[in-house]
Amino acid sequence: GAGVSQSPSNKVTEKGKDVELRCDPISGHTALYWYRQRLGQGLEFLIYFQGNSAPDKSGLPSDRFSAERTGESVSTLTIQRTQQEDSAVYLCASSLVSGRAYNEQFFGPGTRLTVL
Amino acid sequence: AQTVTQSQPEMSVQEAETVTLSCTYDTSESNYYLFWYKQPPSRQMILVIRQEAYKQQNATENRFSVNFQKAAKSFSLKISDSQLGDTAMYFCAFLQNSGNTPLVFGKGTRLSVIA
Numbered sequence: 001g002a003g004v005s006q007s008p009s010n011k012v013t014e015k016g017k018d019v020e021l022r023c024d025p026i027s028g029h030t031a032l033y034w035y036r037q038r039l040g041q042g043l044e045f046l047i048y049f050q051g052n053s054a055p056d057k058s059g060l061p062s063d064r065f066s067a068e069r070t071g072e073s074v075s076t077l078t079i080q081r082t083q084q085e086d087s088a089v090y091l092c093a094s095s096l097v098s099g100r101a102y103n104e105q106f107f108g109p110g111t112r113l114t115v116l
Numbered sequence: 117a118q119t120v121t122q123s124q125p126e127m128s129v130q131e132a133e134t135v136t137l138s139c140t141y142d143t144s145e146s147n148y149y150l151f152w153y154k155q156p157p158s159r160q161m162i163l164v165i166r167q168e169a170y171k172q173q174n175a176t177e178n179r180f181s182v183n184f185q186k187a188a189k190s191f192s193l194k195i196s197d198s199q200l201g202d203t204a205m206y207f208c209a210f211l212q213n214s215g216n217t218p219l220v221f222g223k224g225t226r227l228s229v230i231a
Contacts, residue, residue, distance in 0.1 A: 031216040033218055033219075035218075035219075035221075040223075040224075041223055041224070042120075042122075042207055042221035042222050042223045042224050043161075043207070043219070043221045044221075045218035045219070045220070048216070048217075048218055050216055056218075059218070089159060091159075091161065093161075095216060097216055102149055102166075102168075102211070102213070103216060104163065105219060107160065107161035109158065109159050109160050110159045112159075
């Protein structure tokens with residue numbers, strides 16, 4: 001079946017502009033994660049959605065970052081008034097939610113954001 | 117909070133040789149999972165191997181195996197018979213054993229396999 005998809009693949013924007021990044025999870029995956037990967041760094045957790053529960057926003061770096069998810073479908077990550085330090089690859093992952101302690105997270109190919 | 121440390125930013129290995137990538141972590145949890153992910157230039161994160169902390173036996177997946185030392189909080193990855201396609205960034209990651217939670221990643225090791 002189809003994996004996690006993200007769009008756009010690459011985005012170049014000017015400092016101060018708003019951007020929206022999209023993630024389509026695997027069908028049936030109720031858990032969805034956003035991570036940020038700065039150049040030469042590991043992935044940093046941003047936000048987590050699980051079903052209709054309140055999202056875990058503990059990783060969002062500032063109030064310029066927000067994300068939405070409608071039910072168990074698409075999620076959008078919005079960055080307002082972009083800054084050069086926001087340049088990074090933004091990765092989305094989804095997983096099942098089950099009674100098992102471990103549910104594998106499947107990653108999308110990411111969106112590379114460049115802020116000029 | 118959990119932390120994951122990879123002390124080798126870059127490594128190289130000759131084709132067909134064996135290489136070991138290091139990872140240490142810090143946690144107060146007793147039950148958790150550890151992972152190695154591969155990220156080629158395509159950016160796609162690929163799960164290489166998984167280890168459950170409650171299992172004493174080290175996980176193996178074909179040419180990939182781990183050396184899990186729970187007391188030392190060490191989790192190294194051994195790649196045997198290295199292939200050119202193994203060239204990638206490798207990330208060590210930690211997951212709490214409490215349902216769906218975010219992964220905690222190290223900063224990665226860039227591995228180059230040389231012909």
